Amino acid sequence: MNLKTEINNVYEKAIQDVNVLKKKKKDIVNTYIKNLEQKKIDSIRKSLDLK
């Protein structure tokens, strides 16, 4: 394997790992938003006395 390929492998791996983190961050935010939405729905249902 030549030097440029080695450098590129390190670079690609880092970008791949960063992309995994980006997805993880997005998942965290989305889960949080979904929970808030659910709370809101629950609260509306409660105020309307729905089950």
Next chain:
Amino acid sequence: MNNESFQNNFIEDQKKEDISNNVEDIDKSKESLEEESTVESNEDAEIFAKEKIDSLNKEAEESMGISEPEENTIVNLDGDPKELENEIKLIDNEKKNIIDRAKKSIQELVEKGLKKLSIITKKTVEHPNEIKEESQINEDILNIDNENKEIKDDVSKVVTENTSEEVEGIESKIDKIIGTETTFGGKFEYNVIRESLEIIDEIGYAKFKNPKNDLVDAYIAAFSDVDYLGYMRVYKNGEPTNRFTSKLKRETKKDGVTKKMIEELQKMLPEEHEYAEDTSISLDGFKWFIKQLSQGYEVLKDENGNIITTEIALNGAAKENPFSELGTSEFGDLRLVKFKDMKIVEGVISENLKKLGAQNLEVTFGTKNDNYITAIFNLPVLVKKPKR
């Protein structure tokens, strides 16, 4: 590296040297050609590396924070974006670590590549030519071409740092120590799963993730098939903190390994992490802990300036154990039965606490169970200072 592999490497280096010396038979035009192409490839790799590092820097600048639309949605749903701050900060730190490590690896690759290639260039250029028959010269050139190819293949191996065979061998040794999932001797209530393993200069660096929350809970470096250093995340009431404790096992004698493991692992740990002991410390451990004050750590204090501590015991696991005659257990907490021994131990602990800037922390003595009395004291927690 053991003696045998050191010798093997030495012999390999010697072979490369011998082959390089044969290059002395190349004619002048061949020399300049070789030199030119080597220099060109050096420059090429350097430019390529710079481009990649620039691109990584750009990636590092991109914010991982909550975007404006996300923030608006959260606020509209009566949520508080600040509740996500800690989790996102951890991810951000991890991203920064990944990028820093990649940049460092690229720089090291370039440096190693340049060093090795410059040896070839030097050997190819620095030699007087003997006058030979043209046919002989042509034959020499042919041989040297082949030998040069071998040298370059060897260099390429060195640049790659470890051949796949070596990596496999190191990986299997490291597997023996840490495996792919573990509780680290009950340190965690669950198995943490190995997420990555990188081998640099025969030392394996692994990250272990908590499958429940996807956080990296353990950063482990392992060398040979016995030595390891691990930093483990502390959980409080089931919640992850930014505090880590460490565990070190050192049996092999190779110089610089522990230092290298510490340096690399501390780079991997989240920024501004806390470092503490949670059960006991040896005198060697104490010295190491104090040394961290010169390695970018400082004593953690609360908003009123009080030192934050953890309550621990002193154990007898130091290499040179001054308490060996005190009837102590080698790896367990000190077992003290005489008042004069307690005074000695108290003095040693206080002296070390002072070096941490903790003048007024008391050393007490109590039982951990009914069998023995041991020294108990509050050890300051350290925090990694932010980079300025």
